Amino acid sequence: MEKSKIIISGILVGLLGVLLVRFGNPANMGVCVACFVRDISGGLGFHRAEVVQYLRPEVSGFIIGAFIISMFSGEFRARGGSSPLLRFLIGMAVMIGALVFLGCPLRMVLRLAAGDFNAVIGLLGFIFGIFVGVQFLKRGFSLGRSQRIHNGNGIAIPGLALVLLILVIVAPAFIFFSASGPGFARAPFLISLGAGVLIGVLVQRSRLCQIGCFRDMMLIGDSHLLYGSLAIFAAALVGNLVLGYFNPGFVDQPVAHTAGLWNFIGLAVVGLGATLLGGCPIRQTILAGEGDTDAGMTFLGLLFGAAVAHNFGLAASPAGVSQAGQAGVLLSAVFLLVVGFAFTVPQISFVRKGGVTLDR
Numbered sequence: 001m002e003k004s005k006i007i008i009s010g011i012l013v014g015l016l017g018v019l020l021v022r023f024g025n026p027a028n029m030g031v032c033v034a035c036f037v038r039d040i041s042g043g044l045g046f047h048r049a050e051v052v053q054y055l056r057p058e059v060s061g062f063i064i065g066a067f068i069i070s071m072f073s074g075e076f077r078a079r080g081g082s083s084p085l086l087r088f089l090i091g092m093a094v095m096i097g098a099l100v101f102l103g104c105p106l107r108m109v110l111r112l113a114a115g116d117f118n119a120v121i122g123l124l125g126f127i128f129g130i131f132v133g134v135q136f137l138k139r140g141f142s143l144g145r146s147q148r149i150h151n152g153n154g155i156a157i158p159g160l161a162l163v164l165l166i167l168v169i170v171a172p173a174f175i176f177f178s179a180s181g182p183g184f185a186r187a188p189f190l191i192s193l194g195a196g197v198l199i200g201v202l203v204q205r206s207r208l209c210q211i212g213c214f215r216d217m218m219l220i221g222d223s224h225l226l227y228g229s230l231a232i233f234a235a236a237l238v239g240n241l242v243l244g245y246f247n248p249g250f251v252d253q254p255v256a257h258t259a260g261l262w263n264f265i266g267l268a269v270v271g272l273g274a275t276l277l278g279g280c281p282i283r284q285t286i287l288a289g290e291g292d293t294d295a296g297m298t299f300l301g302l303l304f305g306a307a308v309a310h311n312f313g314l315a316a317s318p319a320g321v322s323q324a325g326q327a328g329v330l331l332s333a334v335f336l337l338v339v340g341f342a343f344t345v346p347q348i349s350f351v352r353k354g355g356v357t358l359d360r
Helices: 002-022 033-043 057-073 084-101 105-113 118-138 156-170 189-206 210-220 224-243 260-277 281-289 293-311 323-342
Strands: 350-353 356-359
Touching: 002 105, 002 189, 002 224, 033 057, 033 084, 033 105, 033 156, 033 281, 033 293, 057 156, 057 189, 057 281, 084 260, 084 281, 084 293, 084 323, 105 118, 105 210, 105 224, 105 260, 105 281, 118 210, 118 260, 118 323, 156 189, 156 281, 156 293, 189 281, 210 224, 210 260, 210 281, 260 281, 260 323, 281 293
Parallel strands: none
Antiparallel strands: 350 356
């Protein structure tokens, strides 16, 4: 039953990823958490890259869908306190890696299904990053345990999602909308929102997660989550073939570059960071919708990381990866490795006895 649920969810997510392109979203970018959060960051004016500014309704849909279904299923639970500030910073690093590759792990699967061979190199980097992260997990890595907190904390991110929807509808003067480029390519509002809500429900119920499938296979030999990713790929592949979007090769791929080394490193950073966080970007977004404030901090880190990436010239473009982007993603990798080692080494606790501090 569980296998059927995740396969069906994967098929629907894969088909929606292709159909959203058919309705107007950028090619090979029907669904991409990193790209969409980057657009939201631009729409709010956090960065001024004019071609990627739009308050994507899909992201609000992910969060609201997860919030609604978790309330009905009794799984909504406000919790937090597991290194929230550090999760914010790791979220920034993950976003920098994703914008060097030009896509989150979900877009990686959709790019593969559309014939983009650059995503194969990204996939290898992604798996490598997860492998490194799993070594930390095997040695006891932990960001700490979360605790139950007041439910008001848990509705903060769903509330933010609702505000973003209001802003995109009202379109006040201080909100930015791209007039060209990927930010201008968008499906109609209601279709985008509806697809986002459905994906939010599907991912919340099935626990779909792109890092989870490889992490669980490496840790405990469990391939359960892998069926979901394979279903996304298969459904998107069929959809692309039917609609004529399948274009195999390395060159002339939409919103992609052919710098293989940096595609590898970019998604290796994403794989490592997401493993330390406990979930890929879409999984973190869904968790934020069901009351996890630590995941909410990760979401805000993604949002802020997108602004940093564009304001400091770290984000890649179809022309390649800038020197600043190369330095930024390497520094992100070093930061994540430092976190991995720091939270894996046994901590020394101290007690005071007779006015003298002793280690225990």
